Amino acid sequence: MTAGLNLVLVASAALFAVGAFALVARRSAVVMLLGTQFMFMAGSIAFVAFAQFGIGKIHSTAGASVALFAGAVAVAELAVGLAMAALIYRQHRSFALDADRG
Amino acid sequence: MPLIGSLPQPITSAPLVLFVYLVLILLIGSALASVLLRNTLYAVGAFAASMVLVALLYLAIAPFLLVAIQLLVFTTVSAALLVGLLRGTTGLRISSAGRLGPEWIIGAAVSATLFALLALVLGATAWPVRVCCALPLSLGDTLTNDYPVAFAVLAVILASAALGSVLLFAAPTLPSPRGGGSRTVRR
Numbered sequence: 001m002t003a004g005l006n007l008v009l010v011a012s013a014a015l016f017a018v019g020a021f022a023l024v025a026r027r028s029a030v031v032m033l034l035g036t037q038f039m040f041m042a043g044s045i046a047f048v049a050f051a052q053f054g055i056g057k058i059h060s061t062a063g064a065s066v067a068l069f070a071g072a073v074a075v076a077e078l079a080v081g082l083a084m085a086a087l088i089y090r091q092h093r094s095f096a097l098d099a100d101r102g
Numbered sequence: 103m104p105l106i107g108s109l110p111q112p113i114t115s116a117p118l119v120l121f122v123y124l125v126l127i128l129l130i131g132s133a134l135a136s137v138l139l140r141n142t143l144y145a146v147g148a149f150a151a152s153m154v155l156v157a158l159l160y161l162a163i164a165p166f167l168l169v170a171i172q173l174l175v176f177t178t179v180s181a182a183l184l185v186g187l188l189r190g191t192t193g194l195r196i197s198s199a200g201r202l203g204p205e206w207i208i209g210a211a212v213s214a215t216l217f218a219l220l221a222l223v224l225g226a227t228a229w230p231v232r233v234c235c236a237l238p239l240s241l242g243d244t245l246t247n248d249y250p251v252a253f254a255v256l257a258v259i260l261a262s263a264a265l266g267s268v269l270l271f272a273a274p275t276l277p278s279p280r281g282g283g284s285r286t287v288r289r
Contacts, residue, residue, distance in 0.1 A: 002112040004113070006224060008163065009224050013217055014130050021137060021212065025137075025206045034136055034137065034145060041152070045159065052164065053163075061244035062248070065252075068168060069249075069252055071171070071176045074176070075176055075179050078180055080266050082187045084270060085187060087273065095191075
């Protein structure tokens with residue numbers, strides 16, 4: 001039994017699908033933000049896996065660099081998104097994005 | 103670029119392979135729990151567990167600096183932001199969300215389609231089998247020598263996000279049209 005590129009990429013695809021499910025199915029702003037974080041995570045894992053198993057050692061640091069940048073951008077997006085979620089909560093006393101629907 | 107040499111081999115050491123499988127299964131499970139749990143506080147806990155599991159996965163396949171940053175910076179900051187939001191809004195109370203709706207069926211269909219598409223691409227693609235012969239660099243060298251512009255842009259993005267989130271938190275909110283109102287309106 002081995003663990004190689006395909007295994008990590010399949011897990012990454014599953015994580016991306018979970019994030020997409022959160023974006024489509026859930027109405028809570030917080031859970032939707034968590035979904036975007038999972039999609040960022042899936043992309044980072046795929047970059048690291050390609051760098052480690054798919055293209056060669058020379059690029060392993062490049063893959064880690066991209067994962068690092070993606071993680072930082074994800075945290076920045078989370079900070080702004082959570083501030084917006086706080087505004088939604090103040091307005092409607094709920095995180096539901098369709099709380100203002102009649 | 104000439105492609106000379108051979109790929110790094112897949113992980114074959116039995117304990118490490120088991121570790122990777124276990125981490126991946128737990129990662130998908132905690133991600134699903136985070137999305138499916140109807141309690142926001144528990145969902146945030148499952149999300150933090152997912153971040154820690156990603157760091158454990160990096161431990162097996164990535165440079166240690168990325169592991170440390172994922173564990174100490176990304177996980178901590180994300181969890182602190184989420185818990186801070188919950189403390190400032192719902193007060194960390196255990197609350198439940200709405201009922202299952204048609205969105206769940208649509209969401210499941212969309213995510214299953216995406217996963218099937220990605221799996222199809224993975225199965226149909228022949229990945230490169232030969233690599234360049236150059237020596238590996240350290241992650242620090244790569245970041246400072248190869249990506250200085252990306253580093254600077256990232257600093258601007260993080261500063262903008264910090265400023266934007268502070269401004270949004272401090273922003274006055276208008277009264278709700280449904281009469282819910284807000285206590286933060288400033289005159």
